[in-house]
Amino acid sequence: MNYSKEFVRLDKSIHDRVTFDCGEAELNEFIQRHAARHMDAGVSTTMVMPAIDPSPNGKYPICAFYTIAPSSIERESLPDSLRKELPYYPVPVFLIAQMAVHSDCQGLSLGKITLVKALEYLLNINKHMSAYAIIVDCLNEGVEKFYSKYGFEILEYKANRPRMFIPMRVVEQLF
DSSP, X not given: OOBOSSOXXXXXXXXXXXXXXXXXXXXXXXXXXXXXXXXXXXSOEEEEEEBSSOOTTSOEEEEEEEEEEEEEEOGGGSOHHHHTTSOSSOEEEEEEEEEEEOGGGTTSSHHHHHHHHHHHHHHHHHTTSOXXXXXXXXXXXXXXHHHHHTTOEEEEEETTEEEEEEEHHHHHHHO
């Protein structure tokens, strides 16, 4: 599947959500059933990297996507060394709520590209609405290893899944 070089906002009228399959049922269900509704409700934004060529149905398959949302964490969940500089109320963060690459596009470094684009997007938002960090909730050990490779650290465990973070000041240094 040949993919576009740009991420665009999910548009259910032109993007083929139904055929997306990354090998993880939870992520497939999210893009197929929930992403557009969450955008309509104003709780998150999903950006997709569409294929260059449309499917027979006239819609463009999704090669990769990420979903972001505002969130907050408790100050106490951060390491002591970072906690000192923060206020005593919930700390604003950005959440990469979902991120996946279609199985036909895996092995082409699209995971890394998708993460970089998500970080760039959030860095741009941070210029207008500050957040302390970016957090991700990992589905499995492979996902945890992926994010660790790019500087994310364990914050805590939620529902037996690792929640990881990277401070925005680190992201700023990356770009």
